[in-house]
Amino acid sequence: MRIQNFWNGIPEQIRRLSIVLLIIVLLFIFIRPLFIPDDFGKYGHFRATAVDEIVALEKKYAGQEICFDCHDDIMELKYEGYHKNVACEICHGPGTAHAEDPEEDQLDAPTGRGYCTLCHEYLPSRPTGFPQIVSASHNPMEPCISCHDPHDPDPPEIPRECNACHAQIARTKALSHHLNISCTFCHQAPEEHKTNPREVLPSKPKSREFCGQCHSSTISDKKGIPKIDLITHEPRYVCWQCHYPHLPEAR
Amino acid sequence: MKNEKIQKIKDKRKKEKVTRRNFVRTFLFTFASLLTPPIVLAEEKIKKTRAWILGENYNPYEHHWGMGIDINKCIGCGRCADACKKENVVPDEPFFFRTWVERYRIYDGNQTVIDSPNGAINGFKDQDQENRNLTRSFFVPKICNQCENPPCVQVCPVGATFITPDGVVLVDDEYCIGCRYCIQACPYGARYLHPETKAADKCTFCYHRISQDLLPACVEVCPTQARIFGEVKKKASPLVRFLRMNKVRVLKPDLNTEPKVFYANLDMEVK
Amino acid sequence: MQEIVEHLTPLLSEITGYIYPNEIELHWGLLVVIYPYLTGLVAGAFILASLVKVFNVREVQPTYRISLLTALAFLIVAPLPLLAHLGHPDKSFEIFLTPNMSSAMAMFGFVYAWYLMAVLLLEIWFDYRQDLITWSREKQGFKKWMYRILSLFSTDTSEDALRFDRKASKIITVIGIPSAFLLHGYVGFIFGSIKANPWWSSVLMPIVFLFSAIVSGISLVLLIYMIITPLRGKELDMGCLDKIASYMFYAMIVDFSLEALDFIHRIYESEESIKILGEMVSGKLFTSLIVVQLLIGMIIPLIAITFIKLFRQTPPELRRLIYFVSAILVQVGIFSTRWNVVIGGQLFSKSFSGLTVYKMTFLGLEGLLVSIGLLVLPFLILYVLFLMLPPWMEKIKS
Numbered sequence: 001m002r003i004q005n006f007w008n009g010i011p012e013q014i015r016r017l018s019i020v021l022l023i024i025v026l027l028f029i030f031i032r033p034l035f036i037p038d039d040f041g042k043y044g045h046f047r048a049t050a051v052d053e054i055v056a057l058e059k060k061y062a063g064q065e066i067c068f069d070c071h072d073d074i075m076e077l078k079y080e081g082y083h084k085n086v087a088c089e090i091c092h093g094p095g096t097a098h099a100e101d102p103e104e105d106q107l108d109a110p111t112g113r114g115y116c117t118l119c120h121e122y123l124p125s126r127p128t129g130f131p132q133i134v135s136a137s138h139n140p141m142e143p144c145i146s147c148h149d150p151h152d153p154d155p156p157e158i159p160r161e162c163n164a165c166h167a168q169i170a171r172t173k174a175l176s177h178h179l180n181i182s183c184t185f186c187h188q189a190p191e192e193h194k195t196n197p198r199e200v201l202p203s204k205p206k207s208r209e210f211c212g213q214c215h216s217s218t219i220s221d222k223k224g225i226p227k228i229d230l231i232t233h234e235p236r237y238v239c240w241q242c243h244y245p246h247l248p249e250a251r
Numbered sequence: 252m253k254n255e256k257i258q259k260i261k262d263k264r265k266k267e268k269v270t271r272r273n274f275v276r277t278f279l280f281t282f283a284s285l286l287t288p289p290i291v292l293a294e295e296k297i298k299k300t301r302a303w304i305l306g307e308n309y310n311p312y313e314h315h316w317g318m319g320i321d322i323n324k325c326i327g328c329g330r331c332a333d334a335c336k337k338e339n340v341v342p343d344e345p346f347f348f349r350t351w352v353e354r355y356r357i358y359d360g361n362q363t364v365i366d367s368p369n370g371a372i373n374g375f376k377d378q379d380q381e382n383r384n385l386t387r388s389f390f391v392p393k394i395c396n397q398c399e400n401p402p403c404v405q406v407c408p409v410g411a412t413f414i415t416p417d418g419v420v421l422v423d424d425e426y427c428i429g430c431r432y433c434i435q436a437c438p439y440g441a442r443y444l445h446p447e448t449k450a451a452d453k454c455t456f457c458y459h460r461i462s463q464d465l466l467p468a469c470v471e472v473c474p475t476q477a478r479i480f481g482e483v484k485k486k487a488s489p490l491v492r493f494l495r496m497n498k499v500r501v502l503k504p505d506l507n508t509e510p511k512v513f514y515a516n517l518d519m520e521v522k
Numbered sequence: 523m524q525e526i527v528e529h530l531t532p533l534l535s536e537i538t539g540y541i542y543p544n545e546i547e548l549h550w551g552l553l554v555v556i557y558p559y560l561t562g563l564v565a566g567a568f569i570l571a572s573l574v575k576v577f578n579v580r581e582v583q584p585t586y587r588i589s590l591l592t593a594l595a596f597l598i599v600a601p602l603p604l605l606a607h608l609g610h611p612d613k614s615f616e617i618f619l620t621p622n623m624s625s626a627m628a629m630f631g632f633v634y635a636w637y638l639m640a641v642l643l644l645e646i647w648f649d650y651r652q653d654l655i656t657w658s659r660e661k662q663g664f665k666k667w668m669y670r671i672l673s674l675f676s677t678d679t680s681e682d683a684l685r686f687d688r689k690a691s692k693i694i695t696v697i698g699i700p701s702a703f704l705l706h707g708y709v710g711f712i713f714g715s716i717k718a719n720p721w722w723s724s725v726l727m728p729i730v731f732l733f734s735a736i737v738s739g740i741s742l743v744l745l746i747y748m749i750i751t752p753l754r755g756k757e758l759d760m761g762c763l764d765k766i767a768s769y770m771f772y773a774m775i776v777d778f779s780l781e782a783l784d785f786i787h788r789i790y791e792s793e794e795s796i797k798i799l800g801e802m803v804s805g806k807l808f809t810s811l812i813v814v815q816l817l818i819g820m821i822i823p824l825i826a827i828t829f830i831k832l833f834r835q836t837p838p839e840l841r842r843l844i845y846f847v848s849a850i851l852v853q854v855g856i857f858s859t860r861w862n863v864v865i866g867g868q869l870f871s872k873s874f875s876g877l878t879v880y881k882m883t884f885l886g887l888e889g890l891l892v893s894i895g896l897l898v899l900p901f902l903i904l905y906v907l908f909l910m911l912p913p914w915m916e917k918i919k920s
Contacts, residue, residue: 011686013651016674017644024639028618036619037426043303045622046413050423055306057459060338061468086474090330094337118374119328119474125354125375125388126326130475172385247384342523346530348543365540365875393542402718408628409616428616429609431549432627438718440542440872444549446523449609506717522873 060094063087067095070102074151081152082131091115091150109150116144122167129197131165158194162187165197169246176247186210186245211239303416309462311417316456317483317511318470319493320392322518324477327352327390329371331469331478336372338457338468345369347443349454350394350469355520358383363520391521392478394469395420395441395454396502396510403433403442412451418483418511419458424450438503439510456480483511529883539798539876548868548880552893553603558709558731559860560600560900565706565732566739567593568642568698573769575695581765587913588750589743590646595904597638603896606887626712637705641698647674648691650911655679668910706735713863720795721867726784731863733777738856740770741849746904748846754914760838767845770852771827778820798874806869806877811862819855823848 007015039048067088068075078084089095097105110116113135122132139147147156162183163170173179183189189202205211208230213219217227234242243249301312335350336343351370357363362383368375375390401420404412411427414420427450434442434451445452457467461480465471470480481490490513493499497515503522514521526547533546571589573579605611621628651673658669707728713719714727744766751758788796803811826844830836836844865880883889 012676012678012683013648013686013690016676017647020674032619035615040410040620043416044413045410045620047410047423047426048303050426051305051311051415051421051458053425054421054455054458055309055462057339059460059463059465061334061460061465061471063465063471083474085476087472089334090472090474094334118330119326121374121377123327123375123377124385125356125390127323127389130326344527344530345534345543346527346546351543353540363875365873367540367543370543402716405624406627406716407622408625408631409613410620410622411616426613426616427610428613430604430607430627431609432625432712434544434549435868436716436718438872440544443544444547444609446526522875 059096061089062095062099064089066099069099078151081154083151083153111143111145113142113144116148116150124168124171126168128168129165132167133164134167158191162189173246178245178248205240208239211245215239306462311415311462314417315483316418316461317397317481317490317513318394318456318467319479319481319490319497319499319513319515321477321479321493321497322389322391322514322516324475325352325390325392326475326477327354327371327375328474329374330472330474331392332370333372334468334472335454338460339455341452342446344446347445347452349441349452350392353391353393353521355387355389355391355518356385357387357518357520359386365520387518389518391514391517392469393439393441394512395437395456396439396508396512397454397456399509399511400507402436402438402506402508406432406436408432415458419456419461420453421455421458422451422453424448424452427451438506438508525886529881533879533881536879537876539871540873541871541876541878542873545868545871546878548865548878550607550864550868551880551888552882552890553607553888553896555857555860555864556603556893556896557600558706558735558864559738559857560596560603560896561706561709562731562735562856562860563739563742564593564597564600564637564642565702565735566737566741567596567743568702568739569736570740570743570766570769571645572695572699572702575692576699579765581759581761582769584759584762584914585743585747585766587649587911588746589739590642590649591907591911591913592743592746592900592904593739594642594646595900595907597634597642598903599896599900601634602899603893606892606896626708626715630708630712633704633708637698637701641694641701645691645694645698646911647672648687648694651676651687652679652684653911703732707732713867718872719867720793721799721870722863724784726780726787727863730777730780730784733773733780734856734859737770737773737777737852740766740773741852741856744770744845745849745853748842748849750908756914758842760841763842763845767827767830767841767848770849771824771831774820774824774827774852778824781820795870795874798870798877802866802870802877806879807862807866810858811866814858815855815862818851819858820852823851823855 010018037047037049040046042048043051064075064087071088078086078088091109092107095107098107117135120132122134126132144150148154159165161170166183170183173181173183186205187202190200192200193202209216212230214222214225215227216230218230219227239245302310303312304310329352332348332351335341336348339349341347341349348370351367353365353367354371354375355363355365366375371390397418397420399414399418401412401414404414404420407413408430409426409428411423412420412433413423424445427448429444429449429451431444431451434444437453442451442453444450457465457469460467466480470478479489479493481488481493483490483494485491493515494513497513499513499515500517501510501513502517503510530546537546567589570582571586571593574583574586605614608614617628617631621631623629654669654673655676656679658666658673661669710728710731713722713731714724716722744763747766748758748763788799826848830841830844868878869880870877885891
C-alpha cells in the first residue's frame with residue numbers, strides 16, 4: 001500500500017522513464033556476462049587463452065644446439081673457427097622441419113657470392129676491424145666457398161694489406177694529405193694480428209714528438225708540410241685529440 | 252526531587268552508553284564480516300594466479316625478460332629481420348615489420364641520413380655519398396621495446412593487448428577490434444596492422460620460443476651477438492652481465508615508457 | 523591483403539627523409555576525420571540550444587528545437603565512421619563487454635551512451651512530450667501509434683505535469699552543458715593524451731576541440747535555420763540571426779585565441795619535434811592549415827562579421843548574405859581543422875626525420891564516396907526528424 005502510494009506520488013513522466021531505464025539496466029546486467037569470454041580477467045585484463053594460443057604457435061628455427069645431435073663433426077669444426085657464433089640456420093635456413101624429419105626436409109645452403117656479402121661486403125658503416133671485402137675486386141666471379149670453408153672460413157692467404165679489414169680507414173686516408181704514409185709508419189702490427197686480430201693489437205703512437213718528426217718547426221726539410229712549434233702549440237693535448245690522423249684537418 | 256532528576260539523567264546516560272556500545276559493536280562486527288570474505292578470496296586468487304602454467308612447464312611469474320643491443324657489434328647484415336619474418340610468418344611486403352635495422356650516416360656539419368631498405372631484410376648496399384665526409388656511421392636494430400609501462404596497453408579499449416607477468420607485451424588477435432589506437436600510441440613505430448587478420452601485430456619476443464627454453468629468432472641468428480636476450484632481474488643471465496658491463500640507454504626515456512630493450516653505445520642521433 | 527599492398531606500394535616513392543618502416547600506412551584516415559567533426563557539431567548545436575533554456579536568450583528561441591534535432595541527427599550518425607573504420611566492426615561490442623578502464627576510447631563509449639540517453643533524448647522527450655500527446659490524439663493509424671510509443675504512453679497534460687516538464691528540461695540542460703563539454707572534450711583527450719605524438723599531445727587539445735566544436739555547431743544551426751525557413755515560406759527572424767551570428771563570432775574569437783596560443787607556445791618552447799613539424803606545416807599541410815583553416819575558415823569570417831558589428835546600418839539582405847557565406851566558410855574551416863589534427867599527426871614520422879603522404883581513395887569503405895555519404899546521412903535523418911517531430915509549433919515555451 002505504501003509502495004503503491006509512493007509510486008503514484010512520483011510524476012508520471014518519471015514513472016515511465018524509470019521503467020525504460022530499468023529495462024536497459026537489466027538488459028545490460030544480464031546480457032553482458034553471456035558474451036564475455038570465460039577466461040577473461042583471470043590473470044589480468046585479457047583473455048587468458050590467448051597466451052596459450054601464442055605459446056602453441058609453430059616454431060621454424062630450431063636453434064644451434066639441436067644441429068649438434070647429428071652434425072657434431074661440423075659443429076666441432078665450426079666451434080674452433082671465426083664462424084663460431086654464426087648460427088647454422090643463418091645460412092641453412094630455418095631447421096625445425098628438418099630436425100623433425102631429416103630425410104623429408106633437406107636444408108640447402110647458398111653457394112653464390114650474393115649471400116656471404118650480406119655480412120662481408122665493405123660498408124663504411126660496419127665496425128672497424130670486421131672482415132670486409134670489396135666484392136667487385138675480390139676474386140670476381142669466383143664463388144666464396146671455393147676458397148673459404150664456411151664452417152672454418154680461414155682466408156687461404158693471410159691478408160697482405162691492412163685495408164683488407166680496415167677498408168673504411170684506408171679509403172678515408174686515401175683522400176687525405178696522409179695518403180702516401182703507409183699504415184705501418186704509425187702502427188706496428190705483429191704478424192699475429194692478421195690471424196688473431198682482437199687479441200693482438202697494433203701499436204699506436206704515444207707522444208707529440210712522433211707527429212713532430214714531420215710537423216715540428218724545428219725540422220728544416222720536408223717543405224710544404226704544415227709546421228708548428230711543438231712547445232707552444234696547444235701543449236695540453238696530444239696531436240690526435242684534435243687532428244684525425246687519417247684525415248688531418250689542419251685548417 | 253533533585254535525586255530523582257539526577258537518577259533519571261544517570262539512567263538516560265547509561266542507556267545511551269549501552270545503545271552506543273551496541274551500535275559500535277554491531278558496526279564493527281558488520282564491517283569485519285563484510286571484509287573478511289573478500290580478503291580471503293583475494294588471497295586465494297593471488298595464490299591461484301601465481302600458479303599459471305603455460306605449455307609444458309613454464310610459469311610466467313618466474314621470469315622477466317629483456318633484451319640488450321650493442322651498437323658497436325651490429326654489422327647490419329639484416330639476418331635478424333629476415334629470420335623474424337620467417338619465424339613469425341610476417342607478410343613479406345615492406346610495410347610490416349616486427350623488427351628492422353636502421354643505418355645512420357652522420358656527415359660533417361651534423362647532417363644525418365637514415366635509411367632502412369625493406370627493413371634491412373636483404374642487408375644494405377653501399378651508396379656513394381658524393382664528396383661528403385662521414386663522421387660517424389653505424390647500424391641500429393629496432394624492435395618492440397616491451398615497455399614495462401606500455402602506452403599501447405594503456406590505450407587498448409578492449410583488453411586485446413596486455414603485458415604478461417614475465418614482461419612481454421602480447422596481442423590477442425582474436426579479440427582485437429582493429430581500432431589502431433595502440434599503433435598510434437606506440438612511440439617507437441613497433442606496431443602495425445596485420446593485413447590478413449586485421450588485428451594489431453608486433454614483436455612478441457618470440458613468446459612461443461622463450462616459453463620453451465629457446466631464444467627469439469632474431470637473437471638466435473645474430474652472427475656477432477649484437478643482440479643479447481635474458482632475464483632482467485636477479486638471475487645469472489647474459490642480459491644481467493650486459494647491464495653491468497655497459498653504459499646503457501633506452502629509446503625516448505623522456506616518455507617514461509620504461510623500455511626493456513637496452514642499447515649500449517647508442518648515439519644521440521638515434522630517436 | 524592485395525588491396526593494401528597495392529595501396530601502399532606507390533607511397534614508397536613519396537616519402538621524404540626517413541620514417542619507421544611500419545609508419546608508411548596512415549592508420550586513421552578520412553573516416554576518423556569525420557568522426558570528431560560530427561561529434562563537434564553535436565556539442566555545438568546543443569550548446570546553442572542550452573543558451574535558450576539556461577541563459578534565457580529569447581532571441582534564439584526559434585532555433586531551439588532545430589538545434590536539438592540537429593544534435594540528435596548527427597549524434598546518431600557519429601559512431602558510423604568509427605564502425606566503418608575498425609578492422610573488426612563485428613567485434614565492436616567488446617568495448618561494452620570488457621572496457622579497459624585506462625583507455626580513453628573505451629570510456630568514450632559510455633560518455634556517448636550517457637550523452638545520447640541521459641541528456642539528448644531526455645531533453646527532446648521532455649520538450650516534445652506535450653506535443654507528442656496532442657499529436658497522438660489528433661493523428662490516425664500508424665502515426666497515432668508512433669506518437670503514443672514515443673511519448674511512452676504518457677497521457678498527463680495537467681498544469682503540474684507541464685510545469686514538471688519545464689523544470690526537468692531546465693535541469694537536464696544544466697547537466698547537459700558539461701556533458702556536451704565532456705562529449706567533445708573527450709574526443710580531444712583521445713588525441714591529446716597520446717604522448718608518443720607531439721602534434722597531438724597537448725593539454726590544450728580538449729579545449730581547442732571543444733571551442734571549434736561550439737563554433738561549428740552554432741554555424742550549422744545557423745545554416746539550417748537560414749535554409750529551412752525560406753523553404754517553409756516563412757520570414758527569417760533577423761534578431762535571431764544576429765544573435766546566433768554574435769555567439770558564433772564570440773566563440774570564434776576564443777577558438778582563434780586558443781589556436782594562436784597553441785601555435786605560439788609550440789614555437790616558443792621549440793621542443794625536439796619543432797623542426798619536422800615546421801617542415802610539415804610549411805610543406806604538406808600548408809594549404810589545409812594556413813590557407814583553408816586559418817585564412818578561409820577563420821580570418822575571413824571574423825573580418826566579415828566584425829564589419830557587420832562595426833557598421834550597424836548594414837541592410838538585412840547584406841547581413842544575411844554575409845552570415846550565410848561565413849557559416850559555410852566556418853564549416854569548411856572546422857572540417858579542415860579536424861583534418862589537420864588527425865591527418866597532420868600522422869604525416870610526420872616519430873623518428874622526427876621524415877614525412878609520408880596520405881592518399882585518399884575514392885571507392886572502398888575508407889574512400890571519399892562513403893565519407894560523403896556519411897556527411898549527407900545526418901541531413902536525411904534530420905529531414906525525417908523534421909517530419910516526425912516538427913520543430914516549429916506556434917506554441918512558444920518560456
